[in-house]
Amino acid sequence: MFEYCPAIAEQVKIALGDESLSISLQDRLQWFSCYFTTKKHLSIFRAAGVVMLILAFTVPVSLLLGFMGALGKASRWPIISQICSIYVIMVRGIPDIIFFLFVPLTIEIGIEFFLHKAIYCRDVVEPFFNGINLQPCPDAAIIPTQFNRIVLAIVAYGIVFGSFAANIIDGALKAVPFGQRETGAAFGLTRFQVFRDIHMPQMWRFALPGFSNLWLILIKATPLLFLLGIQDIIYYADLLGKVATRRYSTYPHGDWKLWYFLALGVFYLLLTMGSQLVFSRLERRFNQGMSINNASSGRV
């Protein structure tokens, strides 16, 4: 990265070999600036970026699915309301790690099956399931590129956390006092207007504590990304923290795992603390004018 890096590496190697030589502060800083910008090291930063990217996309996807699930549950059509009821209830009873394994696998098999049957392999004689293995024809097999894995991760996290979110939204919608909605109807507002102007705005204050919790669970679930084949920050922290000797590395150091994991802890802590700040602001905003022990919020 920096042009002085090869020279510093040489110097440090010599210094490590000879106990009598001490390294100046300036050299140390230069050494770190080289160490942190090696190709290997940049991948841990990239992994941190991937985590943030997945978080950033998972939130809207799960909110969308959450709303669809919660609203669909109240649908007039039995099929939709039943599917959505199952979606809302599924996370309550099944450990989420099962979903992290199950959902991506189902999606992957589903897509491969679809491609196999419908698009690429119409002339292929071998069946998709040969009794032992699922084998899509080569054209239909999904190549596990980094991009595909990230998309799959977002979809899987979106579905799992969408189910959590549906649960929260369902409860929050029910928590809005009925009198508030009925009053809207009594003044001649349409069902949609009642939903948009009264039900939705009042729902947030009941949903936010749940969302804040869910967001923390989501952040803390990102290490599970390795289950989906994504080499995440923990993998790299472990890799880079290991003893680096002169023989194997340009920039040798001792066992630094402790420091690496400490840095990871700080990273996650800053992420969660920052988001708590945002949430407490939102809560203040949506609780504006609300007093918990005031009867005006509806029927008593």
Add this chain to the structure above:
Amino acid sequence: MIPPEPQDQPVIELSDIHKSFSDLHVLKGVNLTANKGDVVAMIGSSGSGKSTLLRCVNLLEVPEKGRIAISGEDITFKPKGNDRLPSNAAQVNRIRANLSMVFQQFNLWAHLTIMDNVVLPQRRVLKRSKQEARQRATDTLRRVGIDDKADAFPAQLSGGQQQRAAIARALAMDPAALLFDEPTSALDPELEGEVLRVIKSLADEDRTMLLVTHDMRFARDVADKVVFLHQGRIEEEGTPKELFDNPKSERLQQFLSASVSR
């Protein structure tokens, strides 16, 4: 034959209204008419069906039998299973916009300021411009004496102020009739007066009002007609003088002596 002028139509006309909640037959054939400018007070013991009847007028409850006509317009129904539903949602919303309701629990929208509470239904239902709706809101809030609270949230107001704000919200819709369901019974006695005064001043303006109340003195004071509801039927009706000074039925006599001694 010349068709009657719209003004000559009763504002509210109910005939043979029946309403049940599963097994409970609450209204058993009620007829009620409120002409333009009438203040009709409904009295009756708890559970006699006063609220239910009032809620049938603007279709918050759907009566399974009977006719409802608002300013001469008949509500149309369609059968649904063993029951029935209004067949035209737009008609229901139009009629509701023309009959503003004031609830016992005020039911101001808790997430909106007093101003926005009064503005919202005007904007959404009457499609008034923002400026026009705010102007009308300022007028009605001044009318009930709380224009200084326009930017406060409902929870920051006393019960009496909240109920006056709810009345301003109802007035701003310029409805054909106002429906009140025990507007002061959730209030402390010392706050009742300010709300009753506002309602009295509205009654003096010849507005059409249907009012459920447990306050006999107030009913006598404001009403043109008093209706005594007993077990889902109208037991007796007439001018306040007739009903309070000269009750004919034994039930009304019992009811009145019980409420005096209260």
